[in-house]
Amino acid sequence: MAAVVLDDKSTPGPSTSEPGSAKSKFAAALKHEERLKKIKELQLKRNEARKLNHAEVIEEDRRNKLPENWQSRKARAEWILDDEEKQKKAKADGYDYDRVKRLDVTAEDADRWDRMKKKKQNPDQGFSSYEDATVRQYDRLTKQMKPDMDEYETQKATIDEDDFYASSDSLYHGCHKPSEKSVDRMVEDVYKTIDKRGKYSRRRKFNDDDDIDYINERNAKFNKKAERFFGQYTAEIKQNLERGTAV
DSSP states (O other): OOOOOOOGGGSOOOOSHHHHHHHHHHHHHHHHHHHHHHHHHHHHHHHHHHHHHHHHHHHHHHHHTSOTTHHHHHHHHHHHHHHHHHHHHHHHHTOOHHHHHHTTOOHHHHHHHHHHHHHHHSOOOOOOOHHHHHHHHHHHHHHHOOOOHHHHHHHHHHSOHHHHSOOTTOOOTTTOOOOHHHHHHHHHHHHHHHHHHHHOOOOOOOOTTSOOOOSSHHHHHHHHHHHHHHHHHHHHHHHHHHHTOOO
16 A cells, blocks of 8 residues: 655644734734723813813802902901800810910010001101191100009099099199109100200211312301302302303
């Protein structure tokens, strides 16, 4: 019996391209799925950003419709509510709220608040008129005065009631006699005012382009006074002297 020899090249076998094509299809499906997942995430983020922007626009419109001092009023109202709660708590615990509140205040804050309080009581708005300056000085001096209750009771006992509680029809002249302490305080204040005025010096403008027609400071003041009183009469003579055409 003759043996049949088959050629290896003609023998059918499994194809090597089929596993490679399956792998490429699987990789493409995975990449497509990842892309779809990323697109969905981007869409969710876009929707979330759209909602946040819409909410922020509504909130901004609401803030624009509020009064200008709404933030300060809100902060003030919150501070009042918090302060009332602290007062109730201190009262329930049997503590003095003023003392408890001062425990949280530093020395720098207390000093700053004291300066601000003094400025509000008598603010210095600059010179406007002599009347306003006098009123401000009067307010400052009256706030420094401290009543002497012992002297008050003494005068009340010695002076007649109609004169003590004076009205527009009362004749109070000659009934009041100031104490030595009051006189000394007045004298001390007068000396302080004189000393303060002596240290005050108004800065005067100096012009470098002005003519130097003096030899010292005293002569400069004298020339200014002479110019103030006689300048209009001697202006032509001075000009002729400077030009050299004086007769």
